[in-house]
Amino acid sequence: MQLSWPGGPLRGTAILPASKSEANRALILQALAGGGTVDNLSDANDTQLMQRLLLEAPNTDLLDAEDAGTVMRFLTAYLAVTGWRGRLTGTARAQERPIGVLVEALRQAGAHISYLNAEGYPPLEFGGFSAAADATEPTALSVRGDISSQYISALLMVGPQLAGGLRLTLTGTIGSRPYITMTAALMQLFGANVAFEGDVLTVQPGQYQPTNYTVESDWSAASYWYALVALSPPGASVTLPGLRLTPDVFRPNLDRPQPNSLQGDSDIVGIMQHFGVKTEIVNGQARLLQTPALRRRLQHPEKTPLPFDFRTCPDLAQTVAVVGAALGVPLRLTGLASLRIKETDRILALQTELAKFGATLAETAPGVFDLTSENFQLDGQTVETYEDHRMAMAFAPLAMLGPVHIENPGVVRKSYPQFWKELAQRGVVVSEAD
Numbered sequence: 001m002q003l004s005w006p007g008g009p010l011r012g013t014a015i016l017p018a019s020k021s022e023a024n025r026a027l028i029l030q031a032l033a034g035g036g037t038v039d040n041l042s043d044a045n046d047t048q049l050m051q052r053l054l055l056e057a058p059n060t061d062l063l064d065a066e067d068a069g070t071v072m073r074f075l076t077a078y079l080a081v082t083g084w085r086g087r088l089t090g091t092a093r094a095q096e097r098p099i100g101v102l103v104e105a106l107r108q109a110g111a112h113i114s115y116l117n118a119e120g121y122p123p124l125e126f127g128g129f130s131a132a133a134d135a136t137e138p139t140a141l142s143v144r145g146d147i148s149s150q151y152i153s154a155l156l157m158v159g160p161q162l163a164g165g166l167r168l169t170l171t172g173t174i175g176s177r178p179y180i181t182m183t184a185a186l187m188q189l190f191g192a193n194v195a196f197e198g199d200v201l202t203v204q205p206g207q208y209q210p211t212n213y214t215v216e217s218d219w220s221a222a223s224y225w226y227a228l229v230a231l232s233p234p235g236a237s238v239t240l241p242g243l244r245l246t247p248d249v250f251r252p253n254l255d256r257p258q259p260n261s262l263q264g265d266s267d268i269v270g271i272m273q274h275f276g277v278k279t280e281i282v283n284g285q286a287r288l289l290q291t292p293a294l295r296r297r298l299q300h301p302e303k304t305p306l307p308f309d310f311r312t313c314p315d316l317a318q319t320v321a322v323v324g325a326a327l328g329v330p331l332r333l334t335g336l337a338s339l340r341i342k343e344t345d346r347i348l349a350l351q352t353e354l355a356k357f358g359a360t361l362a363e364t365a366p367g368v369f370d371l372t373s374e375n376f377q378l379d380g381q382t383v384e385t386y387e388d389h390r391m392a393m394a395f396a397p398l399a400m401l402g403p404v405h406i407e408n409p410g411v412v413r414k415s416y417p418q419f420w421k422e423l424a425q426r427g428v429v430v431s432e433a434d
């Protein structure tokens with residue numbers, strides 16, 4: 001797919017998908033509660049898939065979580081405690097994404113799960129659940145917090161179903177923490193009692209209550225619009241409905257709106273200030289503005305790299321790396337470890353694709369990635385997307401600077417199926433032809 005920009009500032013309103021992270025939690029909680037409603041579900045494949053598999057589970061012994069990490073991990077815990085018997089599989093890449101930490105913890109809680117292929121990876125075989133129904137003490141589990149927070153969220157959500165509840169101790173450096181607090185917050189909304197103190201999570205046993213929940217727009221998807229505004233010719237302004245922001249924009253010690261969101265990726269508000277994008281609240285909606293003063297500063301970037309740690313918001317890393325490269329701002333990126341086991345090895349994918357534009361992403365010390373791009377060049381290169389929706393969407397904003405080809409653009413269906421249509425409606429020239 002070829003993308004290009006006819007000129008002038010990017011303007012208008014863009015429709016975001018609803019958050020797949022919120023939706024996929026709310027759908028599991030709804031299933032465990034046995035009622036309630038989840039409104040504003042997106043048409044994203046990850047969300048549609050979760051909804052469909054939850055409905056199918058009682059009537060089948062084979063489920064396919066495709067390439068959806070949340071579906072694979074959350075369903076594993078759900079299917080285990082509901083005593084399901086059958087096989088859960090996924091795409092070839094899903095079979096390379098580890099699940100051993102979660103399976104081991106569920107086995108200790110009483111689940112019968114075995115590996116059909118490689119130890120520690122899907123596909124999985126479920127053979128029922130046999131925990132003592134009269135336990136009074138919480139099931140005490142210790143799990144690593146440094147591989148994927150999805151294991152922890154999965155365990156937490158089934159915690160109230162365990163006879164004595166759950167006491168979960170997290171070890172190692174905890175990654176993606178906001179996703180864990182999102183899980184705890186949604187569980188509370190559905191009537192559970194969860195405490196998160198230090199590295200220990202405690203869940204009381206009990207029954208979830210049928211609840212009505214409306215899913216917020218997706219902040220990870222919003223990040224691509226921030227990138228588009230950052231790279232647009234001067235004067236860009238884009239409104240993004242459905243994001244939660246508190247109205248007290250101009251608190252004395254804050255020069256930016258405080259997102260009041262369950263999503264850690266709302267951190268994009270602060271990050272993008274560094275790239276000349278300011279967020280305002282207008283009629284309760286987020287409005288992104290390219291600010292001339294900040295923009296001017298970017299034309300003479302400091303030689304010392306701007307540091308960003310993505311440990312709490314890994315899904316923003318690709319967006320930020322591409323914007324930094326395109327604007328010639330040197331960056332020091334840390335907290336990227338989990339990127340290696342996502343839809344693709346995102347570090348390798350970024351290194352390979354950024355190199356095509358003359359930018360370098362090099363590991364200069366263990367876990368420290370320096371991005372330099374003194375001679376960023378855009379002349380119609382083709383970006384490979386590695387079956388990763390975020391590779392496609394993170395590189396698309398380069399179209400504001402010149403024509404760019406995106407290979408396999410259909411990958412966006414995972415989280416933002418309308419992305420290309422939304423770009424076209426805002427004036428990006430989107431052509432299917434090569």
Ligand SMILES: O=C(O)C1=C[C@@H](OP(=O)(O)O)[C@@H](O)[C@H](O)C1
Pocket residue numbers: 020021022069070147148149150153175176179314315338
């Ligand atoms: O719980 C969630 O909804 C998610 C957690 C994160 O994964 P990790 O915890 O594996 O970093 C994130 O990257 C993913 O897109 C969604």
Ligand SMILES: C=C(OP(=O)(O)O)C(=O)O
Pocket residue numbers: 067068069070071315342343390415
């Ligand atoms: C990592 C992602 O998804 P998941 O782990 O749910 O497949 C993502 O959407 O960037």
